[in-house]
Amino acid sequence: MAARIDLTFDCTDARLLAEFWKTALGYIDEPPPAPFRTREEWLAQFDPPEDDSADDGAWLCDPDGVGPRLSILKVPERKTAKNRLHLDIRVPGHGSPDERWARIRAESERLMRAGGKVLEEFDRHHILMADPEGNEFCVGAASSEAPVSGACPSGGHAPRVIA
Known part of the structure; x- marks a missing residue:
């Protein structure tokens, strides 16, 4: 059985980024894990510093349960270089x-x-x-070809010719 993955974005404004990715992917806010009723309750179990807030993070999921979960976490530093994964x-x-x-x-x-x-x-x-x-x-x-059973569909970028 293949492992499931989550994707995590570091950011300076978790709410802003969460709203963008909900719009982009059709994702929704992920409910807090049981038995917690709110993200604040869930966060409190980790005894966070007083200046931490549930608004410092967002957790999104595919409503159909197909795509990976997204974690969007506030960090103090800004993005400074090109992503190595996109x-x-x-x-x-x-x-x-x-x-x-x-x-x-x-x-x-x-x-x-x-x-x-x-x-x-x-x-x-x-x-x-x-x-x-x-x-x-x-x-x-999206690829116009149907994926072969058991194979990953190809979705790579077209090669670029550098002169």
């Missing part, structure tokens, strides 16, 4: 390259309205963006 948001649907590109552009525009920023477009293949805290992610089309 998310790819795959826009569903089939059609011609022009139709797929139109859907990718529409999704990037929706995410810009939510606080994202376009960093670069790559030959009508995908768009590199950043969330409100500068974490890079890409928006591209």
Whole structure:
């Protein structure tokens, strides 16, 4: 059985980043673990410093239970370098390259309205963006090919030729 993963974002404003990723992915706030009724109750068990607050973190989940859980945690330092890992948001649907590109552009525009920023477009293949805290992610089309049973679907970026 494969291990499940969570993804954690460090940030300076957990609420802002949580709202962005809820919009981007269709995620919801994850309820606190049982037997706790609130995140404040859950956090209190760790005897945090007085200046820690439940607002210093956010925990999101896929309402369908398919995608990884997201933890968004406030840290004192700002992001200073390019991410070594990033998310790819795959826009569903089939059609011609022009139709797929139109859907990718529409999704990037929706995410810009939510606080994202376009960093670069790559030959009508995908768009590199950043969330409100500068974490890079890409928006591209979902693979039009059905995955082979037992195999991971390929979703890699097109190779770039550097002259």
